Amino acid sequence: xxxxxxxxxxxxxxxxxxEGFKPSQGNVSYASSVNILSAGNxxxxxxxxxxxxxxxxxxxxxxxxxxxxxxxxxxVKTAKDLHRALTEHLAGYERIYGKIETEYTRxxxxxxxxxxxxx
Numbered sequence: 001x002x003x004x005x006x007x008x009x010x011x012x013x014x015x016x017x018x019e020g021f022k023p024s025q026g027n028v029s030y031a032s033s034v035n036i037l038s039a040g041n042x043x044x045x046x047x048x049x050x051x052x053x054x055x056x057x058x059x060x061x062x063x064x065x066x067x068x069x070x071x072x073x074x075x076v077k078t079a080k081d082l083h084r085a086l087t088e089h090l091a092g093y094e095r096i097y098g099k100i101e102t103e104y105t106r107x108x109x110x111x112x113x114x115x116x117x118x119x
Contacts, residue, residue, distance in 0.1 A: 031069040043079040045072045 031047030038044070047070045053061030074082065094100060 027070070029069045033066075038076075041076050043074050043076065045070075045074065047072070 029047065029049075031049050033048045035046040035048065036043060037046065046068055048066050049069045050064035051067055053063045053065045055061050090100065
């Protein structure tokens with residue numbers, strides 16, 4: 001991934017998009033993964049990001065620590081609206097830039113292919 005001023009280009013893109021937001025409008029965080037938990041009528045979205053690990057000596061560790069960036073609780077109705085909005089936005093993004101593949105989506109595609117009846 002390319003870097004500008006020591007920051008990954010995608011982080012700079014996010015910062016640029018967020019320039020118009022004032023702190024009173026909410027916090028701006030970056031997350032590289034999300035875990036989703038559900039209980040009753042609520043979903044809990046736990047957004048996470050890696051940070052450098054350190055050894056007891058203070059030296060950088062050869063591994064990253066995954067920390068919670070933000071934890072967001074939403075109602076099932078808000079979760080459904082979020083699902084719909086993200087689906088539409090991602091479809092538009094993929095029309096322009098091509099299919100987005102991740103380890104997770106590849107695994108789901110593989111599982112779906114194995115469930116299809118063989119003719």
